[in-house]
Amino acid sequence: MTAWLNPAHKSINNHSDTHPGSHSGNHPQLPAPYPRKPVSLWYAVYFPQLTESGKLLENTMRLQQLAELIAELSARISLAPPDGIVFEVRSSLRYFGGIRNIRSRLQLLLEQQLQSWGLDPHFFQSAAPTATSSLLLARSGANLLVYQPASLRSALGRLPLDLLPISAKEKRQLRQTGLLYLRDVWRLPGASLRQRFGEQLVDYLDRCLGKKVEPLRVHEPLPIFSIRHELEYPVEYADRLLPLVQELLTRFGDYLRERELCTTHFLLHLEHEAQASSLIEMNMRRPERCESHLLMLLENRINSLMLDAPVTAVTLEAKYFEAFIAHSENLLAGQGDSPINATRSSLLDLLELLQARLGNSAVQVLQVFAEYCPEHASAQIIHGDNLHKKFHKDADHLLEVIGSLRPRPCWLLDEPESLLEKSGQIYLQTSHTSTMLNIISEAEQIETRWWAGSDVRRDYYVATDNNGRTFWVFYSLSHTRGWYLHGIF
Amino acid sequence: MREDKLFSDKNHDLSFKEQSLEALLQKNPALWKGAKQTINAGPDGIRSGYPTLDAILPWKGWPGQGLVEIISARDIGELHLLMPVLRSLSQQQLPSVWIAPPHIPYAPALLQAGIALEHVFIVQSDISWRQTLWSLEKALQTAGCPLVLAWLGQLNIPVLRRLQLAAQSGQTLGVLFHQRHISNSPSALQLAVQPGKLPGSHGSLEVRVLRARGSHCQLSTVISMAGDQS
Secondary structure, three states, rough: OHHHOOEEEOOOOOOOOOOOOHHHOOOOOOOOOOOOOOOOOEEEEEEEEHHHHHHHHHHHHHHHHHHHHHHOOOOOOEEEEEEEEEEEEEHHHHHHOOOHHHHHHHHHHHHHHHHHHOOOOEEEEEEOOOEEEEEEHOOOOOOOEEEEEHHHHHHOOOOOOHHHOOOOHHHHHHOOOOOOHHHHHOOOOHHHHHHHHHHHHHHHHHHHHHHHOOOOOOOOOOEEEEEEEEEEEEEOHHHHHHHHHHHHHHHHHHHHHHHOEEEEEEEEEEEOOOOOOEEEEEEHHHEEEEEHHHHHHHHHHOOOOOOOOOOEEEEEEOOOOOOOOOOOOOOOOOOOOOHHHHHHHHHHHHHHHHHHHHOOOOOOEEEOOOOOHHHOOEEEEEEOOHHHHHHHHHHHHHHHHHHHOOOOOEEEEEEEEOOOEEOOEEEOOOOOOOOEEEOOOOOOOEEEHHHOOEEEEEEEEEEOOOOOOOEEEEOOOOOOOEEEEEEEE | HHHHHHHHHHHHHHHHHHHHHHHHHHHHOOOOOOOOOOOOOOOOOOOOOOOHHHHHOOOOOOOEEEEEEEEEOOOOOOOHHHHHHHHHHHHHHOOOOEOOOOOEEEEHHHOOOOOHHHHHHEEEOOOOOHHHHHHHHHHHHOOOEEEEEEOOOOOOOOHHHHHHHHHHHHOOOEEEEEOOOOOOOOEEEEEEEEEEEOOOOOEEEEEEEEEEEEEEOOOEEEEEHHHHHO
């Protein structure tokens, strides 16, 4: 009980001008409507600089990030958008060794963060037994600490009514009645107040004083799963890590199941003695929580991993989760799940497996473009990059154009290969032989890309050699004059 | 009625042996009538799109599952053998996976052949030999991937046997392109492909059956590559 003998309120900043000590003795005779047990102490922080940028979304993100920092100090955090955060500190007072320690720690955390955004590092703070009142005090710029619920009335009394989160009309109404400060309102009987100014104001004041339950939305930090396991001795071969990885994945699977979550993305850090840790990034095609599937995908990656240095510790980390939805394929088997869909899904499983082991870029799809220049008309795109989808709108027209072209070769060389021209004949040269080519078609002229700086003026022909091979060759009329081999039929 | 039934039962008994033999021959591709040297064994395969080629193959087309080795010099147009089947797969919305192709497949040519690009998946050739083999085995084991084309160079018999088993378990067709003939290969079919020899026969391929499960006729035919455009 000695805690209650402390001065009723004191300034956190110890500035005597913010110390409304004279009010403390005003209502000693008030019956205490509050239970004599440790009440909560809400700490409010107010960042006027946050709303200055005017970007709502960015602002919300920043407020959440600040809340993540505060999570170190309190387990009950509530956001007061757009510019405030309240959190409960009574339960952690003893742990941190008093409000002053909390305050200096908070100052350190938040100032750093605000500075990193290039914002003014100053912010306002107050602590009071109710969240609403502490937020109001902080927003008033008071930097007050009010321990006792009984002293709230006097502490709040000096605040101008303009600060209350009420409509301009109500504020005008209050002003016209001659009420300027909260203490003016305290003097009025509650019933007439309710009649004259409405439920909202009275409810708000009741919440300030703790007479009414405050509806608070406790901020839930974004779930992060991270477990680290240090190895007893450094491991040199990646496949030796598998049992440990399996154990980590089992715990990960349990975590996901307990929360009805699944994930499409997780990371495995392999830490080394004296160099940066290697990172395995797993991206899955569909949300997954079954550890045996995750293990299979990861196993493929680990088995093909070459370790630069022995591994000393392994961390499994996941930040992005999705709600788990059970697959209902069997239920709807009659409608949507045609055999083609089923084979499609087993194909996608295969492609996912290949990409997991060989890297995303190993599996590619072909894409055609409306380009006259042959090497720009076709491209290989990494499977899963949805880039190719957006070109499909003119697909029919493109198909028509391609169908009207002369036959194109099945294979295109990476780069046109230059051919040898000797006394009116062209020869394909390999390391030790040269093969004569016979042109068997008319010229097909392709002139394009002058706008791209690479002037393409070519006459394409079909040519054969004596070994039964058929080639696509061209004679370049631009500055790279000469004969080239470009494709193989 | 009863007599009728008895009678028919008898009849059935008489032909039972022959019927079950036919049924067995139909069912089991590993059984064939050696003496007759017919080319009729096992269930029908996939139409190759070249009627003359279908005529010399025991499955009246490509085998429905297993390995096919196409042995030829490089770049003589051997891919054209597969163009019709690639087209019919893509019409059925079924995919094909190309593993380690020797050059870049040229998208306009595939479109001209009627092959939809979204059903063609390519596994890059710049991966290691072991990983290429692993990819091939996994692809062959995947039922959703009915045709796998692979350019792997020389393979030995244990590897081929393993791939043949993978193709059987996935009920898929794996086509391997390479340059040299391996005797005693466990593949379902080995074809030797040469450019058409007759003068003026540009654009044709001479296809010879080196070995086919279910037949020991070494037949050959000439197909025209222009035929796959139709």
